[in-house]
Amino acid sequence: MVVSARTPEQCAAVVMETIPPVMRFIRTEMRRHGAPGLSMPQFRALGFVDRCPGASLSAVADHLGVTLSTASVIADRLVRHGLIARAPHPTERRRITLTLTPAGSLLLQQARQATRSKVAAMLDGLSSEQLQTIAEGVTLLNDAFRGALASKKREANDDVVE
Amino acid sequence: MVVSARTPEQCAAVVMETIPPVMRFIRTEMRRHGAPGLSMPQFRALGFVDRCPGASLSAVADHLGVTLSTASVIADRLVRHGLIARAPHPTERRRITLTLTPAGSLLLQQARQATRSKVAAMLDGLSSEQLQTIAEGVTLLNDAFRGALASKKREANDDVVE
DNA sequence: TATTGTTATACTCTATAACTATA
DNA sequence: TATAGTTATAGAGTATAACAATA
Numbered sequence: 001m002v003v004s005a006r007t008p009e010q011c012a013a014v015v016m017e018t019i020p021p022v023m024r025f026i027r028t029e030m031r032r033h034g035a036p037g038l039s040m041p042q043f044r045a046l047g048f049v050d051r052c053p054g055a056s057l058s059a060v061a062d063h064l065g066v067t068l069s070t071a072s073v074i075a076d077r078l079v080r081h082g083l084i085a086r087a088p089h090p091t092e093r094r095r096i097t098l099t100l101t102p103a104g105s106l107l108l109q110q111a112r113q114a115t116r117s118k119v120a121a122m123l124d125g126l127s128s129e130q131l132q133t134i135a136e137g138v139t140l141l142n143d144a145f146r147g148a149l150a151s152k153k154r155e156a157n158d159d160v161v162e
Numbered sequence: 163m164v165v166s167a168r169t170p171e172q173c174a175a176v177v178m179e180t181i182p183p184v185m186r187f188i189r190t191e192m193r194r195h196g197a198p199g200l201s202m203p204q205f206r207a208l209g210f211v212d213r214c215p216g217a218s219l220s221a222v223a224d225h226l227g228v229t230l231s232t233a234s235v236i237a238d239r240l241v242r243h244g245l246i247a248r249a250p251h252p253t254e255r256r257r258i259t260l261t262l263t264p265a266g267s268l269l270l271q272q273a274r275q276a277t278r279s280k281v282a283a284m285l286d287g288l289s290s291e292q293l294q295t296i297a298e299g300v301t302l303l304n305d306a307f308r309g310a311l312a313s314k315k316r317e318a319n320d321d322v323v324e
Numbered sequence: 325t326a327t328t329g330t331t332a333t334a335c336t337c338t339a340t341a342a343c344t345a346t347a
Numbered sequence: 348t349a350t351a352g353t354t355a356t357a358g359a360g361t362a363t364a365a366c367a368a369t370a
Contacts, residue, residue: 005293005294005297007290008281008285010293010297012284013278014301015296016278020188020202022181022300022304024227064186065186065187066361067362067363068329069330069361070360070361074359077359092370093369093370094328095329096328116178117171117174119178120173123173128169131167131168132167132168133295134167134299135167135176137298137300137302138176138180138184139176140288140295141180141184141299142183144285201337204336218351219353220352228339231340231341231352232337234354235337235338235354251351255351256350256351
């Protein structure tokens with residue numbers, strides 16, 4: 001495997017070629033072995049509520065990068081399945097707070113572990129140097145995208161101000 | 163940014179944390195700036211037919227990692243939008259061959275370019291070493307997943323044989 | 325007026341199952 | 348019998364638009 005991508009354009013081409021199949025694989029494996037009936041967005045929403053108990057719907061939407069309405073629908077399904085609970089916010093009556101139910105907490109832990117094992121199994125033959133390269137690469141990538149997103153949001157806010 | 167992931171489990175955790183947001187970002191940007199109305203699976207199917215003119219539906223399904231029925235539906239939509247064309251296979255009458263229409267070819271080129279530019283813009287502040295690390299990391303990751311998938315398919319075939 | 329959230333509508337993705345036609 | 352493909356069905360993701368309630 002030889003890769004040479006020293007310009008943003010070249011690197012972008014490689015990223016666009018490699019990320020979608022990997023993502024699809026993760027999603028498929030998760031559904032099949034990890035958490036049947038738990039989709040990737042649901043999984044991520046659950047994880048977010050786990051890390052931020054009492055989070056608002058807007059916070060979830062922000063984290064997932066989706067609209068409020070989409071987040072509302074996803075939350076709906078998680079509530080219907082008994083995995084999270086809505087509750088009124090103590091002071092701000094527009095808001096709701098989201099928390100995991102015991103069932104949601106358990107399912108999340110199981111799903112997390114099962115999926116991680118599946119992904120780890122895919123990486124089993126690699127050397128620790130290769131694993132390190134992967135971890136550094138995807139982290140750099142993620143950071144770059146987060147940074148760019150943040151700039152865009154600042155721009156958007158500037159637009160509003162202007 | 164400090165990452166240490168020298169075991170498959172650690173690396174898997176990093177991958178699961180970083181890939182979904184990146185994927186979502188690519189998808190969103192593509193829809194917004196690159197090819198409005200062209201979804202990621204449609205985009206990938208189009209790209210595959212471009213690289214393999216006359217490909218069968220099974221080949222598309224294989225490449226996308228989806229079932230035949232899903233591939234059939236996706237092809238349906240691309241045909242309906244005038245981006246690809248179905249034609250009978252010359253010798254095997256069960257098969258169909260898929261080719262890009264001129265409109266499909268044009269749209270693909272435009273979408274590819276626009277999306278690559280958007281992704282490249284995200285990576286703009288990085289050094290060439292960092293870009294190289296990203297490219298190597300995601301390529302390693304993709305190869306590992308492809309390799310694991312191939313093994314699984316061999317197993318599946320063995321199952322059939324046994 | 326701006327923000328939080330819900331709901332309706334209308335797409336797409338996706339798998340499973342049942343089916344036809346061909347090899 | 349096995350393979351290529353279609354179609355129906357059903358559930359999930361997703362955005363836009365219209366709406367209610369609150370700040």
